[in-house]
Amino acid sequence: MKITFLGTGTSTGIPVLGCGCEVCRSTDTRDHRLRTSALITTDTHRHILIDAGPDLRTQLLTHHNAPIDGVLVTHSHYDHVGGIDDLRTLTYPNGSDIYCRQNVNNDLHRLLPYCFNNKYYPNIPKLRLHTIEEFKLFELAGVMITPLPVKHGALDILGYRINNMAYITDATLLPTETIDAIKDIDTLVINSLRITPNPTHMNLEQSLETIRKINPRQAYLIHMSHQMGLIADTAKLLPSNVAFAYDGLTVSIPEAKHKK
Numbered sequence: 001m002k003i004t005f006l007g008t009g010t011s012t013g014i015p016v017l018g019c020g021c022e023v024c025r026s027t028d029t030r031d032h033r034l035r036t037s038a039l040i041t042t043d044t045h046r047h048i049l050i051d052a053g054p055d056l057r058t059q060l061l062t063h064h065n066a067p068i069d070g071v072l073v074t075h076s077h078y079d080h081v082g083g084i085d086d087l088r089t090l091t092y093p094n095g096s097d098i099y100c101r102q103n104v105n106n107d108l109h110r111l112l113p114y115c116f117n118n119k120y121y122p123n124i125p126k127l128r129l130h131t132i133e134e135f136k137l138f139e140l141a142g143v144m145i146t147p148l149p150v151k152h153g154a155l156d157i158l159g160y161r162i163n164n165m166a167y168i169t170d171a172t173l174l175p176t177e178t179i180d181a182i183k184d185i186d187t188l189v190i191n192s193l194r195i196t197p198n199p200t201h202m203n204l205e206q207s208l209e210t211i212r213k214i215n216p217r218q219a220y221l222i223h224m225s226h227q228m229g230l231i232a233d234t235a236k237l238l239p240s241n242v243a244f245a246y247d248g249l250t251v252s253i254p255e256a257k258h259k260k
């Protein structure tokens with residue numbers, strides 16, 4: 001299985017519109033970050049998208065201009081769902097299978113009402129929303145997926161365990177049961193906003209503390225803000241098993257050890 005990081009930036013993306021800081025002006029392409037999203041390619045060459053933010057069209061044109069088997073949604077903030085309508089042509093005529101919590105299902109009905117009522121307008125994206133529950137395993141594209149409860153400020157959102165990888169974005173805190181479910185996992189993807197604290201996203205110190213508790217072989221940081229600093233400088237602050245992900249990075253995940 002492989003993961004391709006389609007976007008690794010926080011909700012603003014980097015460069016931030018209107019900002020002239022050194023990160024936003026950086027010529028290192030690893031400092032340019034679209035909104036956070038990832039593509040999983042399974043061993044049988046099927047494709048799972050994690051989140052579908054407003055940069056989805058650009059991301060798929062660059063990395064995967066081909067069908068997707070399903071979308072795992074972490075939560076309904078715009079930077080994670082703003083591109084769902086763009087799935088329309090990729091999944092025509094069969095439609096898209098989207099997996100999310102019940103509250104996200106409700107939010108998507110409200111955000112994209114025309115998608116759920118084809119009485120007035122043909123050619124709408126066909127979205128099949130599947131409500132999933134914390135720790136209830138389900139199968140998608142031939143792989144088993146475990147939804148993991150995660151705290152995003154006061155909001156309850158989902159991370160996902162897929163084989164020997166866990167993907168967590170926008171977290172401020174992981175409940176003990178989530179940490180236990182992914183302890184010693186091979187690959188951990190986890191958010192880290194910036195150096196200074198923030199009420200709704202972990203800062204670098206909190207992300208590194210969480211990584212120490214989970215003890216993965218390798219961790220990748222995502223959902224960074226321009227306030228994290230230049231990747232060439234900040235990467236020096238990381239332990240040897242932690243790296244900043246960057247847009248377009250693809251990594252292989254070794255096979256699951258079936259330890260659970």
Ligand SMILES: [Zn+2]
Nearest residue numbers: 011077079170
């Ligand atoms: Zn976000």
Ligand SMILES: [Zn+2]
Nearest residue numbers: 019021024226
């Ligand atoms: Zn900036």
Ligand SMILES: [Zn+2]
Nearest residue numbers: 075077152170
């Ligand atoms: Zn969010």
